[in-house]
Amino acid sequence: MSSREPLTRDRIVDAAVRLIEREGVEAVSMRRLAAELGAGTMSLYNHVPNKAVLVDLAAERIMAQARPYHVDSDDWRDHFRAHARAIRELARAHPRAFVLLSTRRLSTEAGFRTIEVALRNFERAGFRGKIAVGMMRAMVSYLLGTLMREVATSPELGGIALSPYEDVDTSAFPLSAEVLDELGTYDHDHEFEFGLELMIAALERYRPD
Amino acid sequence: MSSREPLTRDRIVDAAVRLIEREGVEAVSMRRLAAELGAGTMSLYNHVPNKAVLVDLAAERIMAQARPYHVDSDDWRDHFRAHARAIRELARAHPRAFVLLSTRRLSTEAGFRTIEVALRNFERAGFRGKIAVGMMRAMVSYLLGTLMREVATSPELGGIALSPYEDVDTSAFPLSAEVLDELGTYDHDHEFEFGLELMIAALERYRPD
DNA sequence: CCCTGCGACGTACGGCGTACGTAGGAGGGT
DNA sequence: ACCCTCCTACGTACGCCGTACGTCGCAGGG
Known part of the structure; x- marks a missing residue:
C-alpha cells in the first residue's frame, strides 16, 4: 500500500472511489484512506479541505465514468x-x-x-x-x-x-x-x-x- | 429532561422519532438519546439490541403516522x-x-x-x-x-x-x-x-x- | 548562505457504538 | 423471614471516527 509518489488530490480521490466501489461510502474514513495510500492521516488535509468535499469529488469522478450509449435507430x-x-x-x-x-x-x-x-x-x-x-x-x-x-x-x-x-x-x-x-x-x-x-x-x- | 418513569422501548423510540424529525437521522446517537431521556447510555441496550434496529423502529413508527386519504369521487x-x-x-x-x-x-x-x-x-x-x-x-x-x-x-x-x-x-x-x-x-x-x-x-x- | 513556504505528520480532543461487568432491587419459593 | 434468581440501570473501557493545531524537514529563491 505504501508508495513513493507524492500525495495528490487525484490520488486521494481515486483511492476514495475505489474504496466506495468496494465497500460503500460508509467504509470511507480519512484514516483508512491514508493507510491505503501509505500516508499519514492528516496529510490528506493538505489536498482536501474535509471529508464531505472528498466524497463529493469522488461522486463527481464516478459520474464522469458514465459513457454515452449508442443505438442505431431513428425512433x-x-x-x-x-x-x-x-x-x-x-x-x-x-x-x-x-x-x-x-x-x-x-x-x-x-x-x-x-x-x-x-x-x-x-x-x-x-x-x-x-x-x-x-x-x-x-x-x-x-x-x-x-x-x-x-x-x-x-x-x-x-x-x-x-x-x-x-x-x-x-x-x-x-x-x-x-x-x-x-x-x-x-x-x-x-x-x-x-x-x-x-x-x-x-x-x-x-x-x- | 430527567424523568421518573422507567425506561421503555416505547419511550426510547419516541425520543428517537422526535430527534429524527427535529434534526435528522445523523443527529441520533445513543448517548444523546439517553441524555434526553435522563438515563444512562447503556440502559438503552436493555430495550433495544443496537442502534440500527432502533432506527428501524423509529422509521416504522413514523410510517405508522400516515393517515389514509379521503376523496369524494368514483373516478x-x-x-x-x-x-x-x-x-x-x-x-x-x-x-x-x-x-x-x-x-x-x-x-x-x-x-x-x-x-x-x-x-x-x-x-x-x-x-x-x-x-x-x-x-x-x-x-x-x-x-x-x-x-x-x-x-x-x-x-x-x-x-x-x-x-x-x-x-x-x-x-x-x-x-x-x-x-x-x-x-x-x-x-x-x-x-x-x-x-x-x-x-x-x-x-x-x-x-x- | 539563509530565509521562506509548503507538504507531511504526530498528538490530542471530543464524539461515536457497544462489549462487559457490576450493583441494586423486585418477586417468588421455602 | 430468608435467600435466590432475574431483570434493569449504569460505569468503564476499547477501538473507531473527523479534524484542529503545532512541529519538522526540505526545496527553492534571495
Missing part, C-alpha cells in the same frame, strides 16, 4: 430505451456509489453530458424547452426511484434477503394477500422494462404529432 | 391523485425522516395499509393481480424518485441553495444552455402534478376498457 423510443438502460447499467455497475450519486446534484460537466443527451432525445420525440425539462424530470424521477429500489433490494448489498412478510396478519388486507407471492418477488429486469414502457407510453400520449 | 384517477398527494404530504411533513423511510422495506402493518389502498385503487382502475403489482411498483418508483428529489433540493434541509451552474462551460451543451434557467428552477408543486398526470396518462393507455 425516439429506441433512444429513450437505450439511454435509460445505460443509466441502469451504471447503477448496477456501481451500486454502492449510485445511492451516493442520487443524492447529489449533477452540476458538473459529466452531469450536463447526460442532460444534453436526454434533451436531444426529447427533441427527437417532439418536446422542446420548458415542457422537455418537465418530461425529463419526470423521467429522472422514475429512473431514480426504480434504481434506488433495485439497488436497495439487491441482496449482495445487504438488501432484503428472505421471508419479508412473516409476522404481519394479512387477513385484514385481502387484496395484498391475493398477490402476496408477487409482492415478495422481484424480477428487476422485467420491472425496469415494464416501467420504462409505461413512461414511454405516457410520453407518446403527450406528443404533439 | 379512479381522483383516488390516485389523492393517494399520491397524501404520500407527498407525508414526505413534506417529515422530510428528514422520508429519506430514511424510502430506503427501508415496509413489511409492517402500516406499510400494508398503504399497499392495500393502492391495490384497491388499481382494481378500481381495472388492474388486478400481477399487473397491478407491476403498476404499483412503477408508481412507487416515480413517487419515491420525485419526492427524494424534492426533499433533496429543499433548502431548509441544507439542500441546493443557489447558483448551481456557474463553473461549467455550457457552450458545448446547446440544448441545455437554451433551458438553463429552467434547469435551475424548481416548482415542486407543479412538477409533482405534472409527473402525476403523466403517470395517470400511462395507466390510462394500459387500461383494459
